[in-house]
Amino acid sequence: MKPEETYKKLFDSMPLATPRHEISVSIMSRVHKAQIIRIRIRAGIHTSLVIATVSALAPAGQQMLTKAHNSGFFEYASLGMSDSASMISSWKTYAFTIIESAPILETGLVLGLVLVGAYSLRRSASYFSRLSREHRSSYATA
Amino acid sequence: MIDSMSITDEDLIQQVKSGDDTAYHILMSRYMRHIFNFILQYVRVREEAEDVTQDTFFKAWKHINRFKDGMRFKPWLFTIARNTALDFIKKKKMTSFSEIDAGSAGTEDESGFAESVVDTEPLPSELFSRAELSKQLDNAMSVLHPDHRAVLIMHYREDMTFEEIAETLKRPMNTVKSWHRRSLEKIRDSLIHIRP
Numbered sequence: 500m501k502p503e504e505t506y507k508k509l510f511d512s513m514p515l516a517t518p519r520h521e522i523s524v525s526i527m528s529r530v531h532k533a534q535i536i537r538i539r540i541r542a543g544i545h546t547s548l549v550i551a552t553v554s555a556l557a558p559a560g561q562q563m564l565t566k567a568h569n570s571g572f573f574e575y576a577s578l579g580m581s582d583s584a585s586m587i588s589s590w591k592t593y594a595f596t597i598i599e600s601a602p603i604l605e606t607g608l609v610l611g612l613v614l615v616g617a618y619s620l621r622r623s624a625s626y627f628s629r630l631s632r633e634h635r636s637s638y639a640t641a
Numbered sequence: 642m643i644d645s646m647s648i649t650d651e652d653l654i655q656q657v658k659s660g661d662d663t664a665y666h667i668l669m670s671r672y673m674r675h676i677f678n679f680i681l682q683y684v685r686v687r688e689e690a691e692d693v694t695q696d697t698f699f700k701a702w703k704h705i706n707r708f709k710d711g712m713r714f715k716p717w718l719f720t721i722a723r724n725t726a727l728d729f730i731k732k733k734k735m736t737s738f739s740e741i742d743a744g745s746a747g748t749e750d751e752s753g754f755a756e757s758v759v760d761t762e763p764l765p766s767e768l769f770s771r772a773e774l775s776k777q778l779d780n781a782m783s784v785l786h787p788d789h790r791a792v793l794i795m796h797y798r799e800d801m802t803f804e805e806i807a808e809t810l811k812r813p814m815n816t817v818k819s820w821h822r823r824s825l826e827k828i829r830d831s832l833i834h835i836r837p
Binding site for chain 1: 660662665666669670673674677678681687690691694695698699702703774775778779793794797798825828
């Protein structure tokens with residue numbers, strides 16, 4: 500027998516100790532509690548983000564409308580609707596004017612807020628639903 | 642329903658990452674006994690080893706997102722177990738820190754050392770007929786450094802390669818090989834010198 504094999508045989512002769520079954524239960528209970536805390540924190544963060552974005556949306560939207568109004572964007576847009584023939588004949592000038600008068604930064608900000616808000620809303624809804632599932636399973640286990 | 646036998650560790654980890662506690666329970670059941678016996682090599686008291694085992698599995702769950710694709714789960718988990726056991730010993734001051742410190746386990750540059758020494762001799766066959774062999778082995782193991790004991794357990798009980806052990810202990814492979822060889826020599830000496 501090779502030396503390696505004799506030592507393998509030697510160590511195989513050592514009985515393997517078995518931990519108490521309660522250890523697994525205790526670990527899973529700790530994991531479960533930590534899971535709930537983790538979900539609560541994440542749900543809190545995303546809910547705060549939803550509130551923040553909704554609160555920021557009103558002034559950002561107001562700012563976008565004011566800028567569009569002041570730059571004459573609405574007038575140019577309504578001109579395009581009412582007098583489409585002249586718009587088509589000088590479409591390059593029209594397109595340039597529309598782009599120049601459009602409140603691009605403000606619109607970008609509003610869109611960004613809408614996207615972040617929608618994402619956070621989805622996430623917080625999913626966290627709250629997970630939280631209620633976790634609580635239900637806790638009650639079932641108890 | 643998860644088929645616990647056929648599913649790989651990596652697949653289970655993916656499920657744990659997506660919040661599946663059942664997958665973690667399966668993973669834990671798979672390694673519970675191995676980790677417990679490994680921790681017993683550091684923390685020699687059963688009840689304390691159970692506490693450290695709990696902490697190990699909880700830490701592994703907590704940091705499961707740090708486990709990246711391409712990593713091997715077993716060495717990763719054993720590394721957490723070792724660190725948790727060493728932290729526990731430090732806190733308890735059961736053993737002086739210097740003993741646990743890798744310095745005393747032999748951190749000198751041992752490159753080439755493992756290759757330069759002759760292989761350990763085989764154990765005499767009559768040794769295996771002893772009634773109290775496992776107890777004698779346990780006594781012989783108890784005088785070894787915890788990391789050296791862990792090397793033997795990982796290699797012979799867990800069938801881990803020296804590469805995996807080196808990864809677990811965060812030591813060069815040659816150091817691990819020389820710890821392994823020295824420990825075997827000590828064990829062989831003490832078993833042979835015990836009268837049956």
